[in-house]
Amino acid sequence: MAASWERASWLWLAARMGGLAARWCKSWRSFLKDLCRNTTSVAGLIIIGSFAILAILAPVVTTPNEPNPYRMKKDMLHPLVPPGSPNHPLGTDRTGSDILYGLIWGTRLSISIALAITAAAVVVGVALGVTAGVIGGAIDSLLMRVTDGFFALPPYILAMAILASLGATLENLAITLILITWPRFARVIRSQVLSVKELTYVHAARATGASNLRVAVRHVLPNAISPVFVQASLGVGEIVLWVAGLSFIGLAPSNMTEWGNMVSLGQSDLIGGYWWPSVFAGIMIFLFVLGTNLLGDGLRDVLDPRIRHSKIR
Amino acid sequence: MAGYVAKRVLAVIPTVFFVVFLVFVLTRVAGDPAAMYIEPGTSPEQAARIRQAHHLDEPLLSQFVYYLRDLSQGNLGFSRISGIPVLQAIGKYFPATLELTVISMLVAVVLGIRLGVSSAARAGGAVDQVSRVAALGGVSVPIFWLALILLYVFYARLRVLPVGRANASMWPLSDRHTNIYILDALINGNLRQLGDAIMHLLLPVFCLSYLQLAIIMRVMRSSMLEVLREDYIATARAKGVSERRVIRKHARRNALLPTVTIVGFSFGTMLSGSILTEKVFNWPGMGSWAVRSILNLDTASILGYVLITGLIYALVNLMTDVLYSYLDPRIAVR
Numbered sequence: 001m002a003a004s005w006e007r008a009s010w011l012w013l014a015a016r017m018g019g020l021a022a023r024w025c026k027s028w029r030s031f032l033k034d035l036c037r038n039t040t041s042v043a044g045l046i047i048i049g050s051f052a053i054l055a056i057l058a059p060v061v062t063t064p065n066e067p068n069p070y071r072m073k074k075d076m077l078h079p080l081v082p083p084g085s086p087n088h089p090l091g092t093d094r095t096g097s098d099i100l101y102g103l104i105w106g107t108r109l110s111i112s113i114a115l116a117i118t119a120a121a122v123v124v125g126v127a128l129g130v131t132a133g134v135i136g137g138a139i140d141s142l143l144m145r146v147t148d149g150f151f152a153l154p155p156y157i158l159a160m161a162i163l164a165s166l167g168a169t170l171e172n173l174a175i176t177l178i179l180i181t182w183p184r185f186a187r188v189i190r191s192q193v194l195s196v197k198e199l200t201y202v203h204a205a206r207a208t209g210a211s212n213l214r215v216a217v218r219h220v221l222p223n224a225i226s227p228v229f230v231q232a233s234l235g236v237g238e239i240v241l242w243v244a245g246l247s248f249i250g251l252a253p254s255n256m257t258e259w260g261n262m263v264s265l266g267q268s269d270l271i272g273g274y275w276w277p278s279v280f281a282g283i284m285i286f287l288f289v290l291g292t293n294l295l296g297d298g299l300r301d302v303l304d305p306r307i308r309h310s311k312i313r
Numbered sequence: 314m315a316g317y318v319a320k321r322v323l324a325v326i327p328t329v330f331f332v333v334f335l336v337f338v339l340t341r342v343a344g345d346p347a348a349m350y351i352e353p354g355t356s357p358e359q360a361a362r363i364r365q366a367h368h369l370d371e372p373l374l375s376q377f378v379y380y381l382r383d384l385s386q387g388n389l390g391f392s393r394i395s396g397i398p399v400l401q402a403i404g405k406y407f408p409a410t411l412e413l414t415v416i417s418m419l420v421a422v423v424l425g426i427r428l429g430v431s432s433a434a435r436a437g438g439a440v441d442q443v444s445r446v447a448a449l450g451g452v453s454v455p456i457f458w459l460a461l462i463l464l465y466v467f468y469a470r471l472r473v474l475p476v477g478r479a480n481a482s483m484w485p486l487s488d489r490h491t492n493i494y495i496l497d498a499l500i501n502g503n504l505r506q507l508g509d510a511i512m513h514l515l516l517p518v519f520c521l522s523y524l525q526l527a528i529i530m531r532v533m534r535s536s537m538l539e540v541l542r543e544d545y546i547a548t549a550r551a552k553g554v555s556e557r558r559v560i561r562k563h564a565r566r567n568a569l570l571p572t573v574t575i576v577g578f579s580f581g582t583m584l585s586g587s588i589l590t591e592k593v594f595n596w597p598g599m600g601s602w603a604v605r606s607i608l609n610l611d612t613a614s615i616l617g618y619v620l621i622t623g624l625i626y627a628l629v630n631l632m633t634d635v636l637y638s639y640l641d642p643r644i645a646v647r
Binding site for chain 2: 145148149152153154155156157158160161162164165166237241244245248249250251260263267270271272273275278279281282285286289290293294
């Protein structure tokens with residue numbers, strides 16, 4: 001008896017999950033279909049996809065540097081080799097670092113840094129923003145005042161101040177950037193929550209006795225989250241730019257295969273006509289950020305047709 | 314209106330307080346503030362006396378009060394890299410940054426509005442397409458890299474444009490009245506100086522205004538398109554007003570409002586950009602001074618820079634708010 005009851009409940013659970021999965025698939029399919037119809041986002045996806053493949057295949061296409069593959073690979077005997085030489089297809093910089101190796105492992109490093117920072121900032125921002133929006137009252141005003149504080153300085157300058165005080169390590173760089181980016185996600189999701197939570201179906205859910213948590217996670221969040229994706233996509237690109245910019249003024253560990261760092265290392269030789277150490281790394285930054293901007297714009301069009309004619313396009 | 318302005322001014326106070334508080338916290342996080350007075354031969358008793366003299370043995374809250382008192386007297390600490398007090402150093406580098414950012418902002422606003430209006434007037438036309446691509450480039454390109462490329466092409470290769478701020482031989486000290494070289498050249502009535510100042514400004518201004526120009530242009534374009542869909546535009550056209558007049562008199566003025574709001578925000582990006590641009594072009598302003606402070610771990614100078622920049626940013630945002638309420642009086646009533 002107990003067994004059949006158990007089986008029934010498992011069956012029920014499986015059916016329930018299956019239904020949910022089918023619903024997800026259906027909404028995902030239509031989402032993907034819309035996304036593929038949008039040329040802007042397809043262009044963005046192609047660019048970002050190529051970078052992602054390069055990042056994943058980095059250990060396959062190059063021999064990783066021991067012990068730390070994210071350090072530049074050096075050929076001390078051949079500094080400033082021009083592009084096109086057999087051992088160094090894109091040349092070397094003044095310390096003999098191979099540019100191609102730096103670009104490939106820089107892709108891996110820059111993308112993982114940017115994704116990790118954005119993911120952490122989204123989680124923190126969404127959790128706090130939804131809490132504030134659903135509960136409201138004093139907690140909401142407190143959160144808004146705190147985010148106001150973070151907007152009191154231009155983000156790059158705030159990051160510069162914190163990093164210069166804490167010391168320029170990779171961990172501090174990540175902490176700093178999470179610290180300065182979560183408020184924007186909190187803001188975006190909060191304003192969405194405020195409008196969604198007044199919709200009739202949310203009132204209905206409350207009337208049936210749903211708890212704050214259930215209302216937040218089950219009813220409000222799924223309908224409020226899409227602008228966060230747009231912001232996150234644009235945010236990844238922005239973080240790559242900030243990391244590169246901070247690295248350029250010496251606020252990231254030197255000698256890493258980080259694009260901004262590579263541009264910075266090459267700048268002193270630029271005047272002398274050795275353009276390749278700086279130029280290639282800059283092109284990588286530009287293309288990647290371009291991809292995230294295209295994808296972000298495309299996502300905005302697909303996820304919310306109402307704001308199709310919005311600010312920066 | 315006056316009430317609204319007063320309210321905005323009051324709202325700036327917490328922002329400024331936050332910036333000051335943040336900078337204070339960072340001075341304490343950055344390491345022992347007494348370290349700069351302590352040398353290898355300093356005895357523990359002497360070190361304790363130094364701490365006492367600078368109130369570093371007291372609770373953090375009273376240290377903060379002392380810090381506020383110092384600030385109110387204009388004491389931001391001592392800049393190690395410049396060998397003068399921080400405030401004095403900032404005073405020395407401020408005019409160069411002011412000249413660069415204000416001119417870049419003017420270029421971005423004037424050109425951005427013009428281009429935004431013309432791309433909206435013929436949406437989908439050549440100007441629109443080109444400006445869209447250029448704007449996408451503007452938000453994607455790392456500004457320091459753009460600066461380096463310009464430097465390489467125009468300075469190192471073509472040798473047509475100079476770097477730095479001025480040809481020193483052309484600028485005797487007696488000719489520098491305001492240290493804003495364009496103004497100085499006009500005051501002196503010296504055309505060669507004016508030419509020199511402008512030539513030195515071309516590259517950094519292009520670099521710094523490009524991103525802002527892109528943003529302002531796109532915002533202006535989309536807000537123009539929105540306004541052009543309004544009924545009163547149809548009315549104006551129906552009664553036979555020329556298209557040129559519809560654009561200039563009826564649409565443009567109303568489309569300006571959203572653009573004004575982003576100018577304040579843009580200014581923040583411009584301040585950040587000026588750090589990188591100044592460094593690349595060797596522009597002797599606050600930005601390159603801040604970078605030098607970072608490279609030399611001169612925390613007092615860095616935080617002084619952050620504090621002053623935060624104040625300027627707050628001030629500019631206040632000004633845009635006030636300007637907005639002047640352009641759209643409904644804001645103040647709400």
